Amino acid sequence: MTPWILGERFNTVYPHQGSIKALWETKWKFCCQKSIYPFHDGSFEDFEPIFEKLIAQNINDAFSDAYTNTFLPIAESLERQAAEALDSGHADRASDLYRRAAVVLRISRFPYVSHASRSETSVKRLAYERQKNAYLKAASLWKPALEEELILHKHASGSDGSQIPLYIRLPEDASASNRVPVVLIMTGLDGYRPDNSQRTHEIIARGWAVVIVEIPGTADSPADPTDPESPDRLWSSVLDYMETRPELDMSHVAVWGLSAGGFYAIRAACTHRERLVGCVAHGPGSHHFLGKEWLSRVNDHEYPFTITDCWAEKYGYASTKEFEENAQKKFSLIETGVMDQPNCRLLLLNGVDDGVVPIEDSLILFNHGGPKEGRFFEGLMHMGYPNSLPVAYKWFEEVLSPNKTEVKN
Incomplete structure (x- = not known):
């Protein structure tokens, strides 16, 4: 076997593997609170109820439709609030809300969207299309x-x-x-x-x-x-x-x-x-x-x-x-x-x-x-x-x- 610089950790199963609960509690909750990868630009208040629901329903497979669908109501709410803010002339608030929606959609389609997947057959591809739409609405308001x-x-x-x-x-x-x-x-x-x-x-x-x-x-x-x-x-x-x-x-x-x-x-x-x-x-x-x-x-x-x-x-x-x-x-x-x-x-x-x-x-x-x-x-x-x-x-x-x-x- 190669003497990896990673050492004994090469053969170690990291504690978050296989469990959304463990992933959230040992790794992602901290990242979300600090707004660092993969939650950069995100808000903890958006994600906490999502992960509470994933944990309560024991949804551990991130590749499943059930995982992605759990994120969508929060994203829809943020998008709706953003549209209302924009209609009311509050461009900065609208941009912020669209940004937050895009981050929620990012984690919903995590970890991978294939180049070949189509929205009619892939929930993650559909989430990615929505992410791009929300993001461009936010970024169009930047200067x-x-x-x-x-x-x-x-x-x-x-x-x-x-x-x-x-x-x-x-x-x-x-x-x-x-x-x-x-x-x-x-x-x-x-x-x-x-x-x-x-x-x-x-x-x-x-x-x-x-x-x-x-x-x-x-x-x-x-x-x-x-x-x-x-x-x-x-x-x-x-x-x-x-x-x-x-x-x-x-x-x-x-x-x-x-x-x-x-x-x-x-x-x-x-x-x-x-x-x-x-x-x-x-x-x-x-x-x-x-x-x-x-x-x-x-x-x-x-x-x-x-x-x-x-x-x-x-x-x-x-x-x-x-x-x-x-x-x-x-x-x-x-x-x-x-x-x-x-x-x-x-x-x-x-x-x-x-x-x-x-x-x-x-x-x-x-x-x-x-x-x-x-x-x-x-x-x-x-x-x-x-x-x-x-x-x-x-x-x-x-x-x-x-x-x-x-x-x-």
Whole structure:
């Protein structure tokens, strides 16, 4: 057996597994009270009655319709209140209520919405559609507003879809005569376009634009999940679109890949190195997380629900067993030789005690290709929160605005 840095915790079943009651009481209640992942932007008062009902009715399967449906009455109430506030001329209150509704809908469709699921057959897909609707109503009232664009997938091939939905938010002073740097956010397995409000606020506050795109195999991504090279085509189309925006300084584009998106940030640092000034891979997998040994125990670790079934569908496999047997050879950034190419600046961020993807997946990258940068936090789990966020923003400031005064996040 591999001597994992995670140590004896590799074989440990974490206490929240299999029980909504245990998950809420040992993990999620605290996160909800502090408004941190996955409850960022949410309000405890919205969630407490929902989880009391889930616990009372012994609903433990987050993949069930019963789980998702438990959230919907609260979301509907918040949406109704938001509409009433907007009709009464209270735009700030309306935006706040729509934001809260979107977060409730986020957790209702947690942990995964397949790229292939349809609203007529998937309650989670329907909840996601409602989440996007509520979120865009909230974000349209921000200053500056966040907007949705549906762009042509110019480089689509094979089973790729023809259009790419993305979110874009620009500083109010961005123009053709005042072009601004831009951060391209690559989302994760469970966090999608409407799940990055605070990041967009922080990015806008630094005078940069932000573009948010979902990764292959998730939500609305048109990229063929079965093709290891489909993300390369996806980012080429997105970057080509960004070139058409006169407000964007395309000589200063950086990527921020979040969790599962970190995998794609690493890949883009090689495949699109000449179009990017840098990439942050935040909580990334690269190789070991797709191996059979890691996959044999990952469902027992910190992720709140079973993750291997989601990963299998995300990578386009018909069964989890087929995924476990074949994914590493097909998708690993080491096995496929991607990491033996040169790369643009690449910062790897994670917690040493990550039980979702092993810290070894960051460390192995230092033995391949060009130089890398890394900051890993002992005693912290997946993503290295909260300590990793200031490091990310400081690094982006050095890469995108080296002559500006540091902004405190």
